[in-house]
Amino acid sequence: MNNHDKISILQINDSHGYLRPHDELYFKDGKEIYKEAGGYARIAWLFNETRKENPEGTIILDNGDTIHGTYLAIKNRGRDMVPILNELGLDGMTAHWEFAYGPKEVKAIEQKLNFPMLAINCYYNHNDELFFNPYIILKRLDYEIGIMGIACNIIDKTMPPEFSEGVYFTLGKKELPMYIRELNEKGVDLIIVLSHLGYPQELQLAKETDGIDILLSGHTHNRVYNPVIENNAIIIQSGCHGSFVGKLNLFLEDGKIKSYEHHLIDINSEINEDPKVKNMIEQLYAPHKKILETNIGETKTGLHRYNVMESTMDNLLLESIIMASKRKIAFSNGWRYGAPVPPREIILNDIWNIVPTNPPISVCDISGEHLWNMMEENLEHTFSRDPYNQMGGYVKRCQGIHVYFKVENPEGKRIQEFFVGNDRLDLKKIYKASYLTEQGIPKKYGFNHERLEIKAVDALRHFIEKKSPLRIEKNNSIVPI
Template sequence: MEKQTNITILQLNDTHAYLEPHQEMFWESGTTIYRPAGGFAKIAGYLKQLRKEQKGVLALDCGDTFHGTYPAVASKGEVMVPVLNELSLAAMTAHWEFAYGPEQFRKLTAMLNYPMLAINVYEKATDKLVFAPYTLKEVNGLKIGIVGIACNIVDKTMPPHFSEGIYFTLGNEELPGYIQKLKQEEKVDLIVLISHLGFPQNMKLLSEVEGVNICLSSHTHYRTSKAVQQGQTIVIESGCHGSYLGRLDLTIQNCSISNYKHELVEVSDKIPDDAHMLELVQQAVRPYKQELSQKVGETATVLDRNNILESTMDNFLLQSMLHATGAELAFSNGWRYGAPIVTGSVTLNDLYNIIPMNPPIQTVELTGQELQDMLEENLEKTFSPDPYAQQGGFVKRCMSLRAFIKIEAPKGTRIQKLFVNDEELDLQRSYKASFVTEQGVPEKYGTNRSDSGIKAIEAMQQYLEKYSPVRADMLGTFTAV
């Protein structure tokens, strides 16, 4: 092929089932501000207008799409299917989709009009791939190979039912073989990788493996305002919650990219809704709308999760857990998803956006040594200098402790000083902690685990009822020194 061809690739990633517009955090004029963004009616409006304006648009979804809001979780992802099928996507890969169990996810993928791709998800019984490794699409006369890598931590850090009967690899050993097959046997002009490993992980992968032209990264919610080049590969990641789309306009000549333009597109209220998609979204949320719209209290603090060391949103959750259990400490996972809640009214929908699974609050007895070991393990999974060893989200969310840490220190030595309720940690002492999910306190830590009899949503409702308008300020739980 010698002629010049233009195509456009549009990326969705980490939408977390945010069907409707929501508040989002933006950095502008040296500070953080909040305004509405996202919504699948606007995503469809942008995509359909783009397709009217030009031929050769390839839209791809990088996963974390079927989970993250109450309608999605309550329906085990099924409310998302009609909405997603309306977008004419070419392929997807996955992460939180496995929260409903592999069988339910297989059911969901069978309902889609595009394939789920993963070169790194296998059946335990047969070692066979669970999903197709790649798909082929012809766009403006170009033959494009699309390869998928699912998030590899599903069977390593997440609840066991997520990976029942299946296992995950990193995909780095498999990828070169598929690149070779696509080039030599399928004779593709371009290879696009949709990967849910995370941005640092994908950058390392692409430093080791040649032959990928475009990598659409996801999982880490990076907002790449400018495309990044790793060797000969163009890499982008486009935020989360459907607040952004990633757009790449490519000029292809002689099976290589001769020119490209990247845009991180804010899905703002300036984008008109697509009428049909708006109807589909309204149908999806209608069974839940009345209940979720209930006002449950007020907040005097913006509840936001966009901070790696500590967040006001999680401090509110942890305060509620301490109030419900009377424990000394509280822990939750450092989830990245969860749209901000601005000051003023708090609805039930807001609470489910904080923790859509509504898990039970448990208590456990931890020794000081276990507490320190657990935190060091989490800091390594967050800040390891080896991207492949980074297996978490943000730093574990904690309440009633203060840790002074050196982020750059070697594994197991990051904590310089650790205090519980302003007293220096006693390695021999036992501490009562409350937590949500096994990611909050992994099963190998602690004794006397017990169910408190209250779930996360109920605890937050009770806290709001007593203390509204609530405050959940930053406390300096982790301080980098």
Template sequence: MKYYGETQNTIELTERVEMSNSNKLTIIQMNDSHAYFDLHQEMFWEGDHAVYRKAGGYARIAALVKQIRAVSPNCLFCDCGDTFQGTFPAQKTQGKALIPILNSIGIDAMTAHWEFAYSPEVFQQRVAELNYPMLAINIFDKVTNKPVYPSYIVKEVGGLRIGLVGLASNIIDKTMPPSFSEGIYFTLGKDELPPVITILQIVEKVDLIILISHLGFPQDLKLLSEVQGIDICLSGHTHNRLSEPVLIGKTIVIQSGCHGSFLGRLDVELNDGQIIDYRHQLIEVKANTEPDPTVEKLVKEALEPFNDLLTEVVGETATALNRGTTLESTMDNFLLQALLESTGAQLAFSNGWRFGAPVIPGKITLNDLYNIIPMNPPVSTVELTGEELRAMLEENLERTFSCDPYKQMGGYVKRCLGLHVYFKIENPAGQRIQKIFIGKEEAKPGQYYTAAFVTMQGVPEKYGRNRKNSSELVIDAMRKYLSSHHPLSAELRGTYVVV
């Protein structure tokens, strides 16, 4: 396979891609849209600071896809997953509110991750309602050991035979609540991929193999360095905004942000089964994009039952709330401040979730609170020793920063308040933390500390004693906190310090 083209990030959507008279294909990628039905705030870095502007929405995505297809009819539109979870309407309907919308925007195939939040059984119901396939080479039934989903499909596009292979997130049965993987198990896919590649090449005689992956960008790069034969990898899970593709050997890798704020476009030219040219564009789904009227109507119908509830103003913030930073985030500081005040605990923990659209300074609505934590779990408490605290944080740091991408199994660093952690990011597993301070005192290995948390990802069940769920749900705790702290301040505190 040969590559002659350079990445072109300035291609206009209406520009016809000029290539030689051989076979051409356009691939559109959506990943990690997290059920953001309509326009929402998105964060962008400019120099030394963040700016915010509205982006996204499935009606605008549909319009852009139609524009691209009008110019490049040989086109595939693939979804890398994290689509059915992330907002209140999706959570309340277990993803069902999305079905008419997703079925109308022309997706060819998908894979999954947070889709299993409603249980594998419910997700099977959603998949049966879709007009395109869910693909996963690495999900198996615990009883029969048979694949739960098709590993691949072959699509005929403009005379080309394209093999689409799905690779779901492999961490679902390892780091997420047990209900997510009831009756099924997940593998990395490394062993299952080569035989399927052989089938596609020899039996199906495809011209191109595209991997639709939700492993994560670092994981995909390692996998592709070990498994040959994938031509294009559409990567998901880690919310990377790649303005240029990455080449791993002969494989082109792209990833396209999150929240449906971006689409990835990759135009390739083939000759005798070889990619001889390619161009790429990371497309911002801008607010001024004229929405597709059919999909816009479907979005309004899906959101209408929830509008009165979600538009309620519940507070005001002076701090821009976002999850755009790895070690600590203003959005989670707000969440943790509410946990501390609700419980009177010394420490507070939540998971390092990546999803959650920013909240800009000004009014906070109930919709904003559900975007922060759509699951609305109970506020929980536990007692942890200093030794358990260190072990839990070391485990989390390894899952975030492991030099082996296959051992990276989390989002960002676990969100914490009430302590300060000094650590060396480059040290091996179990040896990163130099000091932990609770207040002004160093944490004592045998001493117990009270901690508030949400979900088992905040404090895994193997840690601590006297674990309790309170009667208060976290949305109520955040509302109560806002009622006595206006405007809200939730600035970064330097909880983690890299030394």
């Protein structure tokens, strides 16, 4: 095949505001290892090199979870990232944690971007009109390429209510065939779906929906080294934190994909840095460098949240909540984002990465029955047999309880044993619990909900300074049997 038949698609997903290089977790010889990875200056250089190689045939897309997740991203509600994103030359993106700033702010940011945000499944409450454009059509070489977006559908279902004020989200399953027909009627040669539903959901969606050529997957932080083919759709996902970029070269003939090649590119120090983007990032970082690099302690164990059931990073967070709240039980959401911290000194930037929203710690009273039902609901959201009912995150992070469950059991019937401390759960007893946000304990569970004055970052800092050097281990809080 000659170069004129090649379309190069570059994907980033779930970068979560990691503008600068950071520590990343890898697996080698059955062991966890940590290496530096990522950085938008390296990503920009890679994008530019690909455009030089294939100037008329390159498409660059972002699956969202982009402008939220680090101190630099959130300090000005995502807006400081806009000039850097505009420098990357993206062709489009969809959304998830972008809505943490509220829909009005998302719309204001979209208007400053030099590329469109796309979603076929986000609507205004008051008139059922689409919040974003559903698709774009790009001309590459002699081909018309339709690109449609699907935003994360759990924003108005499991996330704080201010994230979805005035808007609602559907799965996109009903809308997708309609827009595929519309694009085909307009004569496109290829259809790319840019989705933030999650890998299990997107595999199911591709299986049920004809006419998708490429599906760029997001949300679940999968490192897909080899594309999956489902109902003729080529599906990839490319890790998280900007640690990887997915590159998919399509070789076309008469508007049809004849072959393809894929690389999950590790964004490491072997990749050069674009000097302009690097300078933009360092200028943004410079006023905060001194405080963010403040040494607050040391960890002897690696901290990360790359485990579905329980993680050392979240156990650190939960122990901090317990110390601050003086409660014996703590819950937080099973967040996926948050760059790992290898055994080393801990700086303030590390704890902002753990919980960039910095919410206040909350407390409540909660019955044993509510604890049981809440955990059953969460297990269903994580392991539902129907991918469309999976609404994670990972399993809810817990401290002070021990739950033993059967993954394979149906909804509401997974938990086999439930202990609070060393005692079997009493369904009628009232327990005192602490938590972060409604994703920790939803309002429908418990009573006497109260926000404390102390926030998560301060609680983490106080705990680390008091307990350093840290040795955080797993406690068998959630155990599949």
